[in-house]
Amino acid sequence: MAKTENISKQKIEHIAWLARIELSDEEKKLFTLQINKILEYFKIIEDAKTEDVHPTFNILGLSNVLREDDVKPSQSNVEALKNAPIKERGYFKTTKIV
């Protein structure tokens, strides 16, 4: 394969960090190889003429769907915490953030 590397291993490490995904060394190497190959294929869209073409974010062309601000029942504290790995006194518990 022609070595037109789009993205280096260091770059993959940085993006994985932005995405908060810890990768093993092996994964970093493999993903660099695979992602380069995939990006090489994706380049085909550069050929498409898209000057002055609007991007389609949503095919329904919706902007804001509004409703009355009525309070409706929602899940209880106990239910909302049911799937939490660690909880304490009615709260989610996690490690120190700052």
Next chain:
Amino acid sequence: MVDPYRLTVPEIIAKIDNRELTAEECLSSFLTRIRKIDGKINAFITINHEAAFQRAKNIDKKVRNGERVGTLRGVCIAIKDNICTKGIPTTCSSKMLEHFIPNYNAYVIDKLLEEDAIIIGKTNMDEFAMGSTTENSFFGPTKNPWNLSYVPGGSSGGSAAAVSSCESVLSIGSDTGGSVRSPASFCSIVGLKPTYGVVSRYGLIAYANSLEQIGPMARNVKDLALLFNTMIGHDSMDSTSTSTPYSDYSTFLVDDITDFKLGVPKEFFGEGVDERVAKTVWKGIDKLEALGATCEETSLSTVKYALSAYYLIAMSEASSNLARYDGIRYGYSENSKSENWNNFVSRNRGRGFGSEVKRRIILGTYALSAGYYDKYYIKSLQVRTKIRQEFIKTFNQFDVLIGPTMPIPPFKIGEKIEDPLALYMSDILTVPVNLVGCPAISIPCGFVNNLPIGMQMISPPLREDLLLKASYSFEQNSNLKDRGPKI
């Protein structure tokens, strides 16, 4: 008497109504079938044993008392494991959600329960619906019931295999880039990707929300239409929910396609499409022509950009959607001790997600990052506009566009899993539909070396009626409808 697990939806309902069969007996028949063969197929992650029996007994009681019963009374249905079911584990085939139990039902689940369907279990899939073979599952791959060494397609492979092998009457999948149609094609069943918006996505665990729809899967077109009827309707919990022009799609099941205008885009038979697949599908098109449809070649010049645009959009949306999995509120979590929060969350995600999910999140994060956002993400959305415009224009001339569902026949488990790009390529004929938002159906069309080949029909938005009518006519005049896998 025929084993109940082989019956169609109208047959089950008729037998329950005239007391030849109880919902409980019917359910038992399926559970016995699952016990006997699912060890080989691995279509199910969870069997909803006790709750299903409770429901069956309730339905039988209602029938005995002459109370009102729903349109799917006693009919067993299997649900893809990315659709939330209250009290039943919903794993997305991921270690991340291995122990996740939703405390609410998806909109479609509530609708199915209202109509007295019985949820028999949750089906295997590619992790977070990312894949085309059902090999990317934390719970091991699903096997194709037609040949156990082959993939069943994906990502709704468990749902397709369950229906194909008579482990369930009906099933539900989700289709982001072909995930209902691909396994329907590989397992020789019928699978519909509805118009974007007509089935509420409330309770569908998000992967790429501007592309995905929940879709019905069945062994025949009538069963599929009856299931589709129960899934539609406006839902205020999904801001993209729209209403359908019809409420009963079974009225379109008429064996008559005279005056139907079929368009065959030459790109659907172009590069990368296996000759044997092309030949099988052309025979299907010839049959429709013989039945009275007119058929004309056409061209969709923009579809060559569809795969790249699709994957860039899907990955970008995925990187945002899957940011919620931090292992704090729910999901896989390591022991935290008192370490740095960033490291803690990164490790949860690094170990909770499988390879394909991580690859797509990283690629999506890259495509949305500063300096690449316009080059990849916005460019893809502009390409999407062009593809959509070309499809809409082509629909001025045709009722239905037609071609193969998959460019290749089913392949062996393990054959392509090491090469992500090769697997992406197998979606080349299904992804344009999701970019456009129109509906498409895959129906059994024939076999190559005893492996199923599916035919895809695509219609303008909200014209599911055309797809069902053409599919029904084709099915009634083909010799495939009674053919099932020998398992």
